[in-house]
Amino acid sequence: MTIEKFDPKKYFTEKELVELTQNLIRIPSHKDTPGFERDVANYIHDYLVQNGIESELHPVVDGRPNVVATIKGNGTGKSLMFNGHTDTVLPYNMTVDPFAANISDGKIYGRGSVDMKGSLASFMISMVAMKRSGYIPEGDVIFTAVIGEEGKSEGTEYIVKSGITADGAIVGEPSNYEYAIGHRGLEWFDVTFYGKSSHSGKPENGVNAIEQAMTFISRVKEDLYPVLREKYDEYMGGSVMNFGTITGGTEQSTVADKCILRIDRRYIPGEDKHSVMGEYQDIINKLKDEDPKFNAKIEVTPESLLALYHPPLITSFNETIVTAVRAGIKEIMNYEPNITRGIGWSDAALLKAYAKIPTVVFGPGDLSLAHTEDEHIKIEDLVNAVDIYSRITQNFTSYPKEDELQ
Numbered sequence: 001m002t003i004e005k006f007d008p009k010k011y012f013t014e015k016e017l018v019e020l021t022q023n024l025i026r027i028p029s030h031k032d033t034p035g036f037e038r039d040v041a042n043y044i045h046d047y048l049v050q051n052g053i054e055s056e057l058h059p060v061v062d063g064r065p066n067v068v069a070t071i072k073g074n075g076t077g078k079s080l081m082f083n084g085h086t087d088t089v090l091p092y093n094m095t096v097d098p099f100a101a102n103i104s105d106g107k108i109y110g111r112g113s114v115d116m117k118g119s120l121a122s123f124m125i126s127m128v129a130m131k132r133s134g135y136i137p138e139g140d141v142i143f144t145a146v147i148g149e150e151g152k153s154e155g156t157e158y159i160v161k162s163g164i165t166a167d168g169a170i171v172g173e174p175s176n177y178e179y180a181i182g183h184r185g186l187e188w189f190d191v192t193f194y195g196k197s198s199h200s201g202k203p204e205n206g207v208n209a210i211e212q213a214m215t216f217i218s219r220v221k222e223d224l225y226p227v228l229r230e231k232y233d234e235y236m237g238g239s240v241m242n243f244g245t246i247t248g249g250t251e252q253s254t255v256a257d258k259c260i261l262r263i264d265r266r267y268i269p270g271e272d273k274h275s276v277m278g279e280y281q282d283i284i285n286k287l288k289d290e291d292p293k294f295n296a297k298i299e300v301t302p303e304s305l306l307a308l309y310h311p312p313l314i315t316s317f318n319e320t321i322v323t324a325v326r327a328g329i330k331e332i333m334n335y336e337p338n339i340t341r342g343i344g345w346s347d348a349a350l351l352k353a354y355a356k357i358p359t360v361v362f363g364p365g366d367l368s369l370a371h372t373e374d375e376h377i378k379i380e381d382l383v384n385a386v387d388i389y390s391r392i393t394q395n396f397t398s399y400p401k402e403d404e405l406q
């Protein structure tokens with residue numbers, strides 16, 4: 001238990017937190033928005049600057065900027081990074097107005113409310129409260145509002161490549177008062193099957209690519225599914241895969257000469273991008289040996305290609321940031337928080353794997369509401385998140401810089 005150095009509640013109002021969250025939701029930032037995240041990034045930057053916080057816009061790609069804001073510490077303690085993404089998924093078939101940010105029954109509705117403009121607002125208000133209080137943390141507090149997490153994670157890739165770093169990080173994906181120190185790695189693969197077209201009246205003259213895909217699927221189910229069922233990680237769950245889409249053929253009267261199968265593969269420690277790709281390649285090789293006409297190739301899905309892969313998040317339970325997050329939640333909510341194991345891939349993995357920043361996922365709201373047709377967040381959760389983020393900041397930055405517990 002650390003000594004409280006400032007109480008954020010004295011330095012912000014619920015009203016301004018709610019209005020900030022609403023304003024962020026009211027600025028669309030999905031991929032069909034002109035400029036994509038640009039307007040929301042500008043808004044965040046201006047808001048922080050108006051509140052006396054040092055902030056910079058860093059264009060990443062096509063003029064889409066990250067926001068990097070800093071409250072300088074006095075240099076004796078550990079530095080902390082807050083990370084949240086400014087993009088949202090498309091509004092799909094939302095049953096609520098996606099960009100009105102209407103309030104009903106203590107909840108704010110709209111696209112991005114829980115994933116993750118509510119977290120962004122909570123990070124921002126905890127920094128604003130800190131600034132207004134005059135409290136100077138021992139270590140720097142760095143807020144990175146990044147682009148493209150729902151796509152290729154260009155924003156956090158830029159952060160890790162640019163050398164912006166910290167001694168610990170929190171990614172604000174919704175975690176419902178729990179926290180995550182691990183999640184699975186993710187890769188997407190395209191398997192393309194090549195056949196030979198012929199008239200459907202003479203199928204024996206062709207090679208059907210759709211049937212090849214069927215053979216491959218059956219073999220994966222027979223050979224690979226049992227292997228995957230044996231794999232399990234304490235912090236991440238099982239090693240799993242999904243056949244996501246299949247497209248092939250040109251018309252009913254023609255033997256299909258091409259078929260593409262898209263696979264989503266979520267893997268755990270002990271596996272990596274090469275090993276999981278190798279599992280499919282082995283099956284392709286075996287099928288080629290058995291049937292010389294079988295012809296397929298596997299590649300990483302081109303649209304998912306980043307310079308970086310999507311590794312698992314593995315942060316040790318003994319890291320100082322984990323201790324500080326647990327203590328922060330416990331001190332505000334009065335209970336020992338659980339570790340959540342079910343979260344999807346997040347930018348936390350890039351911060352940990354490439355920038356070597358021990359990273360925890362913790363943010364307001366319920367993950368199961370992300371990307372839904374009535375996405376919403378409780379105002380109470382936002383207020384608590386400001387309190388918890390402020391407490392974590394005080395806890396973590398009070399650790400001396402050279403203190404290495406691991």
Ligand SMILES: [Zn+2]
Nearest residue numbers: 085115116173
């Ligand atoms: Zn998210």
